[in-house]
Amino acid sequence: MTKAVTVLGTGLMGAGMARSLLRAGLDVTVWNRSADKARPLAADGATVAEDPVAAVAGADVVVTMLFDAESVGAVMTEAIGAMKSEAVWAQCATVGLDGVEALASLAAKHNVPYVDAPVLGSRQPAEDGKLIVLAGGDSGLQDALAPVFDAIGTRTLWVGPRAGDGHRLKLAANSWVLSLTAGTAQALALTRNLGLDPQLFLDLIAGGGLDNGYAQLKGRAMIAGEFPAAFSLDGAVKDAGLIAAALRSAGADDRLMTAIRSQYESAAAAGHGDSDMSAVFVTHGQEDAQ
Template identity: 40%
Template sequence: MDTTKNDAVDAPTTSTEDLNVTVLGTGLMGGGIARTLAAAGFAVTAWNRTPAHAEPLRAYGVSVEPNLAAALADADVVLVVVYDAASVMDVLERGIGAAPAGAVWVQMATIGVEESRDVARFAETKGAHLVETLMMGSKDQAENGALTLMAGGNPALFDQADPVLQAISVKIVHCGESVGSGSVVKLACNLWLACITSAACQSVELLKGEGVDPQLFLDVISGMTTDSPYAHLKGGKAITGDFSAQFEVNALLKDLGLVGEVMARRGFRTDLLDRQKALYDEVRAQGHGHDDVSAVALAFASPRDTPGLS
């Protein structure tokens, strides 16, 4: 089921003032989500493994709590926005006992399909209520409540979390009633994201190499059936050379590795995936792991256009 804010659905009966939200992880995505929820009127508490990284959120009305147990003590909804499966398991193992029994845990990190199922089984053994909502969107969408969420898990648990999820998203796609279903959809989407980014950046660099204005590529596809807002976003960054991170190369490579795990389990051919991994690995090796995925343009740049090369 695909739920957008424009759908004619009943509004949630729970007001923002009635829900305490704890955000675990305040990186590019978690920090933006915490700010969005605070602006929407929720009581938001943020925790980060490195407390100093969460401190700037205080200026946006977010309560920053360096102690994990204290951060979870009054939570109605817990958003887990950490980096990988090990981090998710760490906060669950240390935090489940500190949260109220009725809290709904929303796992939002891209951690893989089997890993998501492991997390769900662990939560169940501890009597915790856990669902997943994987995210499509980057830092800007997180800060503006414009994420697309891929949900998996018990539909009944989403009722309590719904006001929170609606506040941070423009669309919620329900992928299945088991945790893991949203994860596999997210991985498929991130493979597409990798491909469209590298394709747009290669087209930009081709025109640069021929001495032609690369903006013409984006002008031509604009409004066509082949158009994509993401091509304009990442192609635009390739044109300007602004690789400030919205979605880091390191994070995409982590996700592509998870795609590979699914493919290997299914015996699925990996030639397209392998080529994408090689391209992003190349720019990471050049020192761009923490830059935006549009830095893949550097894999296609001619030597005279690439900083540090001759």
């Protein structure tokens, strides 16, 4: 039975996931490349490891939630040899299809059971244990991972048997999230730049077939110009690039996602990379109107 879980990466998402695991009564060890992001979790009951090798040594499940495929690969190349026999690696970061394959190969090389398990949700759902887990891999690992996935999420969807199946659905979902956020930003900027109060757009769609809770949430932040990060602009740039690459590899047209990525990229380049992705609004009108 899974009792000990290690979380490698305690940024916006990983810290909340670690706290959710602690609330579920699991023994949690955490590690982060920037140690100051891991140390506060000691007050919640986590063991803070000094290095990834020590972090994974006693774990039944190792959860990776680092920024990208390169960072996950570098950390796990160092740590994977220290995992105990039968421990399972749940790879929850969004790393793209090529990244999934590379990490699955690393796991296979070391005979480590591996599940591709990206999560749908942002900082607050991670804190509340209300993510959706999109798992791809051997269904025989479901029992071992259930205590972990049940702690961090409200629902686990086993998408398919291949490592990468979880990512295939996650990239499709993120394409919708990124498109919706950018589209909301454009509509609000156009409303304001045509001389109207942008709140009128949100009022217009409220309660009708065009309404969307996410658009309302992000739209209010855009109008207020307040962008505390739930999902960062830098993360949006990264994921948009992974989505565009997946579209190309599938023989689909990537032009829309490439254009959307350029908008997030412009906002990040303007100094908003650590802000919430709703700060894409800045380049859609706030600065242009000044």
